[in-house]
Amino acid sequence: MATVEVILKEKIEGLGAEADVVKVKRGFARNFLLPQDRAYEATKSNLRHVAQLKEARARREAEELADAENTATKLKKLRLSIALSLGQGGKAFGSVTTADIAALIADKSRLSIDRHQLLLDAPIKTLGSFEIPVKLHPSVEA
Structure with missing residues (x-):
């Protein structure tokens, strides 16, 4: 069973939150996450972008908590x-x-x-x- 790494664009129950890098089965990524635009592939350039997304998520979560x-x-x-x-x-x-x-x-x-x-x-x-x-x-x- 081959797995691939993807970066989530939004919170998905039971999988992770926005900007999390998760390993999923190849079919789940290819047939569900990627076509529905809920995740994108974890390439080197995309992984660099994740830090910015996590900062934005942390700010938004702090505002929501307040x-x-x-x-x-x-x-x-x-x-x-x-x-x-x-x-x-x-x-x-x-x-x-x-x-x-x-x-x-x-x-x-x-x-x-x-x-x-x-x-x-x-x-x-x-x-x-x-x-x-x-x-x-x-x-x-x-």
């Missing part, structure tokens, strides 16, 4: 309430989903939170107070 920490401090201060219609026996009509919560956060605080960042196991169908964790960055959770 933004995530700033957003986390704002979210920790935020308290929201949602009106829910109740039927007989205190059962709710419908439920509160991550999309509802993300829209409410955007409306009340002008923070842009994707619904997939909200770590809610199941939609909320009961009355009560809930603390919902938000995954803002791999190392920052609010």
Whole structure:
């Protein structure tokens, strides 16, 4: 099984991050990574260019981390309430989903939170107070 070295152009789950030099099977590189423009061959000239790409990635990741920490401090201060219609026996009509919560956060605080960042196991169908964790960055959770 022959392997080749490629330089990734973007993060690929289970393989590596942008500007990483990785060894993959020749067929995976030839049939998937290279045609979809997700990687390029690790030639001598391209390897020299990798250092610049890694510096840019480090700067971008530092900015993303700072933004995530700033957003986390704002979210920790935020308290929201949602009106829910109740039927007989205190059962709710419908439920509160991550999309509802993300829209409410955007409306009340002008923070842009994707619904997939909200770590809610199941939609909320009961009355009560809930603390919902938000995954803002791999190392920052609010």
